[in-house]
Amino acid sequence: MNIVTFPSSATALLEVRDLHVHLADGTPIVSGISLSVAPGQILGLVGESGSGKSTIGSALLGHVRPGARIVNGSILVEGVDVLSLSGKALQQARGKLIAHVPQDPAATLNPMMRIGGHLHELLEVHEPTLSKAERGERIAAVLSDVGLSASNEFLHRFPHQLSGGQQQRILLALAFLLKPRLIVLDEPTTALDVSTQAQVIQTIASLCKMRQVAAVYVSHDLDIVRHLADTVTVLYAGQIVESASRDTLFAAPAHPYSRGLLAAAPDIFTRHQLAPIPGQAPAPADRPMGCSFGPRCASATPACAAAPPPAKDVAPLHRVACFHPSSGPLVRPEAQVRSGLSASPILLEVNDLSASYGDAPIFTGLRLALPSGRCSALVGESGSGKTTLARALAGLGQHVEGSMRFDGGPLPIDNWQRSMEQRRRIQYIFQNPYRALNPRRTIGQTLTAVIRHFFGLGPKDAERRAAAVLQRVALPSGHLHRYPRDLSGGERQRVAIARALACEPDVLICDEITSALDVSVQAAILDLLRSLQGDGLTVLFVTHDLAVVRAIADNVLVLRHGRIIEQGEVDDVLDAPKENYTRQLMASSRHDAA
């Protein structure tokens, strides 16, 4: 990569100074934000949920969500003060000067409007002098730039007739159509599969360079930012904690939070020990007086709690807001590969399993074997059938046929035909912890219901066991009396795991259980699962994330179009994939050129 230079005020295309966004009651959402981006450069704005990164993203277009307002600061885009614009001038600046690429392509295209309608509308609004033919030419040009067909048939489609990748490309086309000078991308690839994600990121990178636009890429994904951005700004609790060139930040992060984030992120190449950041980010109203990361920081001193640390340069172009910044590269200790597992007997086995959705088969003739005491990862992209398979194993499948064996005996397909013992021994954890817990029951009620159902214990004993199982997932027993709404996403997922553990299962089926969680929380959950395996639990971990596979699994199964195309030990498969598709997946996950 080229040598990255920080733009000085003279060359910067985007210049943000001391931006503050508050809620109506004065609670700050983001404060003291200063950024600058030069033409053709991409700034990665990194933060976990609640860090205020999307607020900054939309504030760059002079927009804040209802209830919030921009109280201070200036945003200059090519010399235009965005915050001084209003009415028609602001409307014209949006789209024409600054474009925004939103997060969820399926929800951000109008379902009633054809693709062509979206594109034509933008030109009709911003360039009313163009004739219909001229508009058509502009649209054809931008569609070819983003790698889409400009045929009439394609323009006549409705958004739902496009794949997720195509929808996201349409949003890119809409952003680039008016040749804006600044593009704000708000997690544009989170909703996409790895390989589609890699391709869309390629398109973004090449278009930004080609058109010499400045880009702000808002993301929680360090890995994407590492491959896309020129400079990186790390946000925590509404404030910038560190900004540096991409290479500096990833080679020698200085702020404890940046270091923590990197240590928590799994790596596709090496199995390093994931170090979760203790605690959780404060809500906007609960941010402490001093350094907002202080309460979670291992190297915090009394000075950190007294006053917020000012941002200062630790090196040229490397700014950190910390009283005791670290230096030097981050050392991530390697994790041990579990040994002596190769001869494990098969615990759960599937033969000739078929499932269909309506008339369309999802998979046919599928064979699968889970070795006892190991963590097997089931990897596949959306539509590969991985969730269907996981649900079928748990007895939750619909329209499933075939035969299964569990611990030497036959296992009925349908949950209702399984014995109580079989149901107890195979447990399932859902993807979304926000919907997996009954909101009207306390954690204690949720857990004791399970325990009393399977073990027929009295209320006292059940509660004792519930407290013990909470302890196993590292939650205090005080949580027994709390409701799911009082808990953070990571805590809820721990409760969901505790609910499964309360059954004392032999097999734990985890369906993308960390995909809704932040990196630092994911690390804690993976850490927990890893330690539970020490007790001999057999785990099937369904995921699309190969880095997570490396971190957690012993062996891996690659599912594609309803077929297991490759399987083996994790290191064997990931280091030397035999199948083309697995190689592609690896390449996409590394964001190599497609």
Add this chain to the structure above:
Amino acid sequence: MTRLSAVADALPTGDAAPAWHFTLPGWLIWTGGRLLSGLTAILFISAVVFGATQILPSDPARVILGPDAPQASIDTMRHQLGLDRPVAEQYGVWIAKSLKGDLGRSLDSDVPVSQIVSGRLANSLTLMLIVLLVSVPLSFWAGIALALRRDRWIDRTAMSGLIFLKAVPNFIVGIGLIFLLATSVFRILPAVSLLEPGLPAIAQPRYLVLPVLTLILMSFPFLLRLVRAAAIETLEAEYVAAARLRGVPEKRIIWRHVIPNALVPAVQGIALMARILLGGVLIVEVVFSFPGIGTAMNAAIEMRDLPVVQAIALILALAVILINLAADIATVLLSPRLRTARKPRIRPGTRARIRQSAGL
């Protein structure tokens, strides 16, 4: 990297090859299926209606001949009317005749039922049609206007007013209007709608004003709340936020993005309102002595005039089924996702959700 030809998902997939053979669109097949199931429902309802009139404690022969007629003449009459035949056979005859448009003769006045019913039906339909023509555009306009001014004082005042209107029983609204416009305060309109039988209702607008006004006050708040809720939901949709961030003017957003998307729940709401109106018409007709289908039904039941009761019940059932069918077809045609689907399926919860958002 400027060439992106290697990108797999970038090229449009599927149906790129020209389809030479003509295939029926999925929604057309679906409509056929819906029509068939609608017919089945009508057949079923006809059996229920017929069965119910059989249970009624009355003897048509006795109704015709009067309470003092001798048993012998009653028996003759029963034979003439076919009442001594098995019930299934009677039902078969009735259905066969109904299908040919012969709904029988009134026991009370001995004129063909179709003659009695058609005039009354035309009057009621006129009433309903005028109400829909006023209520629907009005509630669209007001619903969207209120959605845009959500939580401001005008919105809050209007919503409390609407709740008040909904809380007042329908007949009280009617009586209140009579009090206000016909008898006590202003005497500008007739209190009862004594339509001249020979003329169509629309030619006597003075008699229509009060019933129409009452029905509008009954139905308009419901649809208005529904349109407002649907518009608020779309105004908060991400595609509206995205369009705003692309600099699309607010007016265009409302016309091109909000209204089309709010239309689908509104169509189901209009159908629901039409069905409510069917019931509301009866109350209004009684209050204003309006010669419509509702008062006809009422009179027929009082007179034990079974052929008229059966005919009207069947017509009302038919109307409900037609309204539902029309709304579902409109929903499928209005939503691209359903229109282009191989098997359109209106989600089962749709209507329940609409009721809920309208506070029903």
